[in-house]
Amino acid sequence: MTGKKATKINQVFRKWPRSTVATQTWLDRFEVSSKLANWHVGSGWLVRFGARAFVQPGDRVDWRGGLYALQTQLGLSVHAGARTALELQGLSHFVPLGQQEKVILISDRPERLPTWFRNQPWKANLEHHCLSLFKHISNEAFARLNCGGFEIVVSSPERAMMEQMSLARTNDDIEQAHQLMEGLATLRPRVAQDLLVNCRSVKVKRLFLWSADTLGHAWFDRLDLAQVDLGKGKRQLYKGGRLDPKYRITVSPQEGVPSV
Numbered sequence: 127m128t129g130k131k132a133t134k135i136n137q138v139f140r141k142w143p144r145s146t147v148a149t150q151t152w153l154d155r156f157e158v159s160s161k162l163a164n165w166h167v168g169s170g171w172l173v174r175f176g177a178r179a180f181v182q183p184g185d186r187v188d189w190r191g192g193l194y195a196l197q198t199q200l201g202l203s204v205h206a207g208a209r210t211a212l213e214l215q216g217l218s219h220f221v222p223l224g225q226q227e228k229v230i231l232i233s234d235r236p237e238r239l240p241t242w243f244r245n246q247p248w249k250a251n252l253e254h255h256c257l258s259l260f261k262h263i264s265n266e267a268f269a270r271l272n273c274g275g276f277e278i279v280v281s282s283p284e285r286a287m288m289e290q291m292s293l294a295r296t297n298d299d300i301e302q303a304h305q306l307m308e309g310l311a312t313l314r315p316r317v318a319q320d321l322l323v324n325c326r327s328v329k330v331k332r333l334f335l336w337s338a339d340t341l342g343h344a345w346f347d348r349l350d351l352a353q354v355d356l357g358k359g360k361r362q363l364y365k366g367g368r369l370d371p372k373y374r375i376t377v378s379p380q381e382g383v384p385s386v
Contacts, residue, residue, distance in 0.1 A: 131162065131165070131166075134156055134157055134158050134162070135158065135166055135171055135172075137156050138153060138156050138158060139182070141156075142182065143194070143275045143276035144182060144185055144275055145185050145186065145187050145188075145191045145273075145274075145275060145276070146181075146187065146191040146192075146194045146195060146275075146276050147175055147179050147180070147181055147187060147191055147192050147194070147195040147242075148172075148179070148180045148181070148182075148195065148199070149178055149179055149180075149195050149199045149200060149240075150163060150178035150179070150180075151178070151199060151200060152195070152199035152200075153180070160178070163180060167180070170183060171183070173185075175187070175242060175246070176240075176241065176242025176243075176245065176246060177240075177241050177242050178240070178242065179195070179240070179242035179243075188248065188249065188250070189229055189246075189248045189250050189252060190271075190273045190278055191273075191276070192242075192243050192246065192248070193205075193206065193231070193278050194273070194276050194277075194278050196239065196240075196243065197278060197279055200240070202233065202237055202239070203233045203234040203235050203237060204231050204232065204233045204237065204239065204254070205231070205232060205233075205234075205268070205278075205279045205280055205281060206229065206230070206231060206232075206271070206278065206279075206280040206281070207230055207231065207232035207280070207281040207285070207286055207289045208230040208232060208281070208286055208289040208290040208292075208293055209228075209230055209286070209290050209302075209306065210228070210229050210230040210231075210280075210286075211230075211269070211280040211281040211282075211283070211285075211286035211289075212283060212286050212287070212290070212306060212310075214271055214280055215269065215271070215280070215283060217283055217306075217309055217310060218306060218309070226249070226250060226251050227249070227250040227251065228250065228251045228253070229248075229250045229251065229252045229253070230253050230255070230289075230293070231252060231253065231254045231255070232254075232255050232256075232257055232281070232289055233254070233255070233256045233257070234256075234257065234258060234259075234260070234263065235256065235258060236256050236258070237256065239254055255293065257289065257292055258326070259288065259289065259292055259325060259326060259327060259330065260285075260321060260324045260325055260326065261324045261325075261326060262324045263285070263321075263324070264317070264320055266282065266314070266316075266317045266320075267281065267282045267284065267285040267317060267320070267321060268280070268281070268282060268285075269281065269282050269283075282317060283310055283313055284313050284314060284317045284318045284321055285317075285321055287303070287306065287307060287310060287313075287334065288321060288325060288330050288334055290303050290306060291303050291329070291330045291333045291334055291337075292327055292329070292330050294333070294363075297364055297365055297366075297367070297378070300333070300363060300364050300377070300378065301378055303333070303337065304337050304340075304341075304378070304381065307334075307337040307338060307341060307343075308341055310343070311343050311344070311345075312345070313338075313343070313345050314345070315345040315346075315348035315349055318334075318345065318349060319349050319350060319353070319354075322334065322335075322349070322354045323353055323354060328355075328356060328357035328361065329361055329363060329375075331354055331355075331356055332356055332357075332361060332363075332373045332374070332375045333363060333373075333375060335349075335351065335354070335356075335373060336370055336372070336373040336375060336377060339372075339373075340381055356373070356374075359374070360374045360375070360376075361374065361375045361376070362375075362376045363375045363376050363377065364376045364377050364378055367379055
């Protein structure tokens with residue numbers, strides 16, 4: 127390898143965490159062109175991982191290492207969200223045993239994930255949703271997950287719960303969201319308040335508040351509901367359920383009535 131080529135690829139390796147993907151967009155910043163990257167593939171210094179994507183020889187890269195590249199190299203808004211974010215932070219008891227891992231990825235703006243990520247045979251069932259659920263998102267609504275040598279961005283528990291409720295489409299989804307809320311006794315009221323004020327979905331706000339109120343979480347009493355726009359009229363969320371008079375949504379007949 128010539129000295130110039132060695133210098134460039136060595137600069138890449140110094141900045142490149144193991145078990146993550148390097149995109150051609152990122153390599154370009156180090157003056158490693160696609161032609162030079164192909165040369166390094168042929169020389170055994172890089173392993174092709176898909177179109178415009180590479181990994182280091184001997185590395186085993188899972189979806190987290192791919193997500194790292196999407197976030198830090200391509201600047202996408204995609205993050206691990208909803209139930210997945212809760213699972214990664216030890217706040218969910220729905221992790222399936224003996225089944226393929228289900229991963230929910232959420233983007234805050236309309237964006238398409240690159241082909242190399244979408245077509246990669248990850249050992250997980252990946253779902254990607256573009257939600258645009260909030261008008262504004264504070265830094266406290268993000269969390270950073272240590273993956274051993276690198277970090278990825280995930281939703282905070284408060285935000286993840288609202289994302290999960292946004293994705294709820296069936297009675298089972300609503301019941302599962304309510305069960306997830308049961309384990310969130312330590313949510314931060316300041317963060318939940320800010321998200322509720324900025325949330326665009328009446329459905330999510332009503333369901334979130336009803337669930338927390340019904341479960342009697344202490345942090346619920348520190349919310350200022352007068353600042354949260356809950357819209358007008360009734361909403362049918364739970365098919366065949368009862369109408370909750372306080373939040374004007376249909377909920378499971380088996381769940382208790384929140385205090386008024």
